[in-house]
Amino acid sequence: MSIVLRDKILIVEDDPGIGKFLKANLTANSYDVVITETAKSALAMISSHCPDCILLDLGLPDLDGNQVIQNVRGWTKIPIIVISARSNEDDKARALDLGADDYLTKPFGTVELLARIRAALRHTRTNLENDEIAMSGCYRVGKLRIDYRKHRVYLDDVDTNLTPNEFKIVALLGKHAGQVLTYKQMLCELWGPSVGSDNKILRVHMANIRRKIEPNPDEPIYIFTEVGVGYRMAEEEK
Known part of the structure; x- marks a missing residue:
């Protein structure tokens, strides 16, 4: 039985009415949604929930939302879409300069929001340095x-039924195939x-x-351990 993996969206919004509206619409469009009303809890949830988009x-x-952007960009490229009543060009420029991927001014339509989310997710899943992923949305090795x-x-075209965290690990290594992370x-x-x-969490997931x-987990051909350093995804032969 296949595990259905849905894109997880973290909503950071202190207006309960808007938060409820966003969650209802995103859930109806098959997104897995978590919501919080403060910056500090958002920063904690980004680490614990591993959202695909914020x-x-x-x-x-x-805290001002710009501080959240600055903090998050210090360690991850998770797409951030600002949704704000601030329509001044300087506010938009500052958020984008700090690392936001997009800026949507309130009020906005659901159709536009969904399109912006799809675009942000597409961009983060294609590594322009990897032609295979950029062109097909897939990476193949063996x-x-x-x-x-x-x-x-x-x-062999059979779903391996990885859990969400297992997929994130493999996906990350695939984007950097041939490189040691x-x-x-x-x-x-x-x-x-x-x-x-502590890399114990990685070792457990990797096992x-x-x-x-792997055909033989004791002799991997896809993901290699660089002892004492990290992991490396096999690079497809040209």
Whole structure:
């Protein structure tokens, strides 16, 4: 039985009415939605929930939303779409300069918001340095295929049924195939700087991943361990 992996959206909005409206519409469009009303809780949830996209209001009760953008951009490229009543060009320019991917002024239509979210997710899943992913939305090596649009990994065209966290690990390695990603880099990118330096969580996930994708988990051909350093995805032969 296949696991349905849905894109997770974190809404950071202190107006309960707007938050409820956004959550209802995104849920109706098959997104997995979590919501919070403060900047500090948002920063904690980004690490714990690993959202695929953040909808961020700037006028939060504890910190300005721009501080959230600056903090998040210090360790991850998760797409951030600002949704704000601030329509001044300087406000827009500042948010975008700090690292926001898009800026939507309130009020806005649901159709436009959904289109902006789809665009942000497409951009983050295509690495322009990787022609294969950029053109097809997939990365292939041997009999393994990572489908970035469907959030699935296939072996011989059979779904390997990775969990959401397992998929994120494989997807990250696939985008940097042939390169060694250190434990610290992966922990920070996947779970944020607050996760610490203990790579046990990675080792546990990797053991499960190898049981699902490797013909022989003890002699991997897709994901290699660089002892004491990190992991490396096999690079497809040209």
